[in-house]
Amino acid sequence: MTRQALVPTTHERGITTLTLDSPANRNALSVSLVEELGRALERYGKDPSVRAVVLTHTGNTFCAGADLKAPAGPYAFVALLRQIAELPKPVLGRVDGHARAGGLGLLGVCDMAFATLSSDFAFSEVRIGVAPALISLPLLPRLDPRAASRYFLTGEVFAGTRAQEIGLLTEAAPDVDVALAPVLEALRRASPQGLAEAKRLLTAGMRDAFDRDAEDLVQRSAALFASAEAREGVTAHLERRDPAWLQ
Template identity: 65%
Template sequence: MPPVVHAAKAPGITTLTLDSPANRNALSADLVATLRAALADAGADPQVRAVVLTHTGTTFCAGADLKSPCDPADFLALLREIAELPKPVVARVTGHVRAGGLGLLGVCDIAAAGPQSTYAFTETHLGLAPAVISVPLLPRLDPRAAARYFLTAEAFDAAEATRIGLLTLHADDVDEGLEPVLAGLRKASPQGLAATKSLTAAAVREAVAQDGARMTELSAGLFASDEAREGITARFERRNPSWAM
């Protein structure tokens, strides 16, 4: 099988591209494991100042692979490793982000998106909750907005994602928008970046340490529930779940 994550090196920057079109870059066990290994490699490379996380296709990440979901503990480990990586991780988004993919986006230190991107926390419509992803997201999101979008599963655009703290910036040309960001990171010292990231990501790392295990247990229990089975089955059958009104 072709790799689901591709690594490309440029001066100071390693770009990791999610490339699993068959499931819209969903969080399968394979994708999570491959991404964790690629991040570790980038973190160990003294020539790398920052990591850019991006995607092929029209979807950055569709969330959990509902046919073959990864272990919630493994996904939490991925989020922890991004938060603890001694190099900034920059998300570059040009497509849709759903459910667990928003946790991946939210744990990045800087996140930029183009005008065609859309966002939705779809878990409540499946009998689930945004449990694990709430750990890195709640320290960064506007509380009122988090409550609204977590509960309702409404879709929103890049401008709203920036307003509520999910994105750092949005631009008509995402690469043009990222130019000054990446230029600044390339000029920074490794020690300076690592020490500064330890400050800016402190609340996320603390939340992972304090709440991560409890949220993985909640996620696993919800996935095993009757309501989640109905919600996921309804999604595959393209119908409303039994509780929808």
């Protein structure tokens, strides 16, 4: 029997929509999801008929971060983030629900990100004994430094309006599709070469950060996830109990 696609695609007048469709694990970053998303991006990045890519989701969660039962490796996840940064098409995140941890990394590397006012976000890594190491590559250049300090360190949940204020989102709106519509129409009018070269200008610093810091952050992330404290944090999360360090 053919396995259901985890990233089904649709196309409309130059806009390709990739939908994270793994609701059973809240679209967490499993090996399969990361691989399938990467293949789709490679295909549509080369398609001359595609002006832009929208990355969205089914269910109430855009992406819950790493799949703690079958996680993609850190090298694979960094490669996916870099692939989005280097794609010669604009990539736009669309959120109507929750986003956590690595899911915020996907939004951070998107060229634009839109969400409903009711969507919420959290850098939840510290709650399980790790840190937002890999996703800091695309996010720290975008986020207000004081806000990054607060939310990286506390793991607090924050709303769509706050996400826009601190630079995580381009726009939070009552209706995310209404907010996206004029942007997509404008992208349809842009030339492929113009879009590709404008994106190269915008992502130059981010791509330099991948060259400079990715290996160190991959090693740091792997060491954190292998630590005793992270094992306790992940186990507590899966067992729906408080971790041993809770005061």
